[in-house]
Amino acid sequence: MRRTFLVLPASVALLIGLLTIPASLQERRASPAKGGVGDITGPYEVPDPKWPAWAHPYPKPGHIWGSQGGVFAESPNRIYLANRGELKLPDTVPPNFPGNWGFFNQQAATQPIANMVNCIVVVDGEGRLIEAWNQWDHLFEWGRGPHQVYISPYDPERHVWVVDDMRHAIFKFTHDGKRLVQTIGILDEFGDNDDLTRLRRPTMIDWLPDGTFFVADGYGNTRVVKYDKDGKPLMKWGTRGTGPGQFNTPHGIAVGGSPPRVFVSDRGNRRIQVFDVNGTFLDEWPGIAPHSMMMSADEHVWAVDSISDRIVKFDLTGNVEFSFGQFGTRPGYTWAMHQISADQDGNLFIAEVFGGRTQKYRPRPGANPTHLVRGRSLMPMAGSTGN
Amino acid sequence: MTMRLAFLLLAALPAALSAQARPDFSGTWKHASSMPANYPGSNGWGIPSPTVVITQNAGGMTIESGQFGRQSMKVVFRLDGKDNVWEGPSASQSGSTAIVKWRTKASWDGSRLVIYTWNTALNQMRDTMSLSGNTLTIVRATEQPGPSTNATLTYTKTP
Numbered sequence: 001m002r003r004t005f006l007v008l009p010a011s012v013a014l015l016i017g018l019l020t021i022p023a024s025l026q027e028r029r030a031s032p033a034k035g036g037v038g039d040i041t042g043p044y045e046v047p048d049p050k051w052p053a054w055a056h057p058y059p060k061p062g063h064i065w066g067s068q069g070g071v072f073a074e075s076p077n078r079i080y081l082a083n084r085g086e087l088k089l090p091d092t093v094p095p096n097f098p099g100n101w102g103f104f105n106q107q108a109a110t111q112p113i114a115n116m117v118n119c120i121v122v123v124d125g126e127g128r129l130i131e132a133w134n135q136w137d138h139l140f141e142w143g144r145g146p147h148q149v150y151i152s153p154y155d156p157e158r159h160v161w162v163v164d165d166m167r168h169a170i171f172k173f174t175h176d177g178k179r180l181v182q183t184i185g186i187l188d189e190f191g192d193n194d195d196l197t198r199l200r201r202p203t204m205i206d207w208l209p210d211g212t213f214f215v216a217d218g219y220g221n222t223r224v225v226k227y228d229k230d231g232k233p234l235m236k237w238g239t240r241g242t243g244p245g246q247f248n249t250p251h252g253i254a255v256g257g258s259p260p261r262v263f264v265s266d267r268g269n270r271r272i273q274v275f276d277v278n279g280t281f282l283d284e285w286p287g288i289a290p291h292s293m294m295m296s297a298d299e300h301v302w303a304v305d306s307i308s309d310r311i312v313k314f315d316l317t318g319n320v321e322f323s324f325g326q327f328g329t330r331p332g333y334t335w336a337m338h339q340i341s342a343d344q345d346g347n348l349f350i351a352e353v354f355g356g357r358t359q360k361y362r363p364r365p366g367a368n369p370t371h372l373v374r375g376r377s378l379m380p381m382a383g384s385t386g387n
Numbered sequence: 388m389t390m391r392l393a394f395l396l397l398a399a400l401p402a403a404l405s406a407q408a409r410p411d412f413s414g415t416w417k418h419a420s421s422m423p424a425n426y427p428g429s430n431g432w433g434i435p436s437p438t439v440v441i442t443q444n445a446g447g448m449t450i451e452s453g454q455f456g457r458q459s460m461k462v463v464f465r466l467d468g469k470d471n472v473w474e475g476p477s478a479s480q481s482g483s484t485a486i487v488k489w490r491t492k493a494s495w496d497g498s499r500l501v502i503y504t505w506n507t508a509l510n511q512m513r514d515t516m517s518l519s520g521n522t523l524t525i526v527r528a529t530e531q532p533g534p535s536t537n538a539t540l541t542y543t544k545t546p
Contacts, residue, residue, distance in 0.1 A: 113508060144509055166509060188505060190513060190530060201530060220535040
């Protein structure tokens with residue numbers, strides 16, 4: 001099995017693209033580069049720094065969005081943004097301030113303490129505000145804001161799921177955000193590894209077609225919890241450690257393949273582990289420490305590496321097929337990609353927790369389609385004809 | 388009449404037994420265990436204080452120690468199952484201090500008392516307290532944006 005090792009100090013991230021990409025990809029790099037040094041944006045154009053358009057004027061004067069935990073593109077014109085609150089800008093802002101917190105080079109964008117407002121918003125493809133779910137801002141006041149946001153591709157009602165690690169809970173909302181229909185875990189109470197009722201800093205979620213879902217849980221409990229479609233916990237696997245089936249901060253999860261497998265980002269151990277749906281260890285892919293992963297429509301695992309700030313495409317046996325990206329705060333660069341999502345038009349959205357922004361990457365004309373992140377199609381919404 | 392009295396006594400018995408099983412943690416306690424390997428947390432959060440002073444009555448429990456940060460602090464837990472919320476200083480992970488919201492909650496699990504402390508500077512602590520003679524055992528779990536910690540702490544009562 002061919003595998004590519006990506007673990008290198010972040011300071012030499014530039015070299016990663018040259019040293020760690022399979023020979024076939026390096027040959028392609030010998031042709032005129034489209035992405036510039038390090039293939040920064042891969043098959044995508046450099047994002048418009050003014051997207052989403054409202055992000056700059058929307059926070060109250062003197063404030064700016066902070067850490068961006070998540071993004072989910074339900075469609076090209078309905079994109080959910082998970083914002084970890086707003087931060088007060090310094091009294092003096094330089095004229096070249098681009099509008100995102102990462103410009104100030106302060107890690108995490110969670111310091112100083114953020115005001116938990118505008119935590120879940122929905123924008124259209126041009127970044128115009130459609131909905132602000134301010135009625136739920138209070139849910140995030142005792143934590144650090146939403147960790148990630150999802151819609152199950154198999155849910156005809158398109159409930160919106162928001163993971164909140166510091167409140168040890170996962171919220172399931174109606175599609176329009178008017179009702180909180182379920183809370184997984186007990187709000188604010190964190191349990192131990194053998195406690196199936198409580199979570200301890202959960203991070204990410206993914207589903208099987210029958211609605212069964214898996215939660216990476218997470219920073220504290222270092223395990224995966226499997227639930228039935230109604231949210232009843234069925235089983236868990238994993239303990240803290242470095243061996244097969246053990247974890248150190250399982251921070252991402254993706255489910256897919258035939259038979260279905262559960263791919264877990266074991267971030268602290270710098271690897272991806274592969275399990276069957278009952279937690280039997282199958283494989284590990286070392287050398288990458290993803291903040292997040294997603295299963296694409298073409299059944300590949302896309303992982304966003306926390307060390308190299310590169311987006312890596314794996315086939316389901318662990319072969320690296322493509323990668324791009326580079327650390328930075330200028331448009332197109334990223335700082336701690338925390339969730340990626342792609343719409344049906346091929347646009348890619350990347351939320352950055354340290355960069356403090358969400359960027360929209362549009363495909364370049366003529367881009368190799370196998371290099372584009374393809375979001376899974378969602379089940380048609382009940383009572384609707386569109387996607 | 389006799390039947391009614393017997394029924395009332397039977398109804399009251401579980402509550403009485405439960406109340407009897409609930410220990411009184413009041414006292415001055417000296418930390419008697421070694422420092423857990425995964426400590427300290429940032430800015431003193433969760434570090435076992437050398438001395439803990441606990442006052443407990445039917446309505447609540449007050450813990451005075453430095454385990455809530457670098458400076459000693461009195462933290463009140465209600466014992467009626469309700470939250471106690473107030474504002475006070477706390478260090479953040481970056482080391483700066485700000486006035487933030489604090490919240491505590493306590494619940495009995497048999498003879499053990501489970502207490503939570505949270506604040507909006509993202510410091511969280513769960514202590515499971517149990518008493519055996521003059522030994523107080525606290526199973527502590529803390530959460531911050533950084534690594535989680537788990538520790539079992541023992542304290543000895545001072546005369």
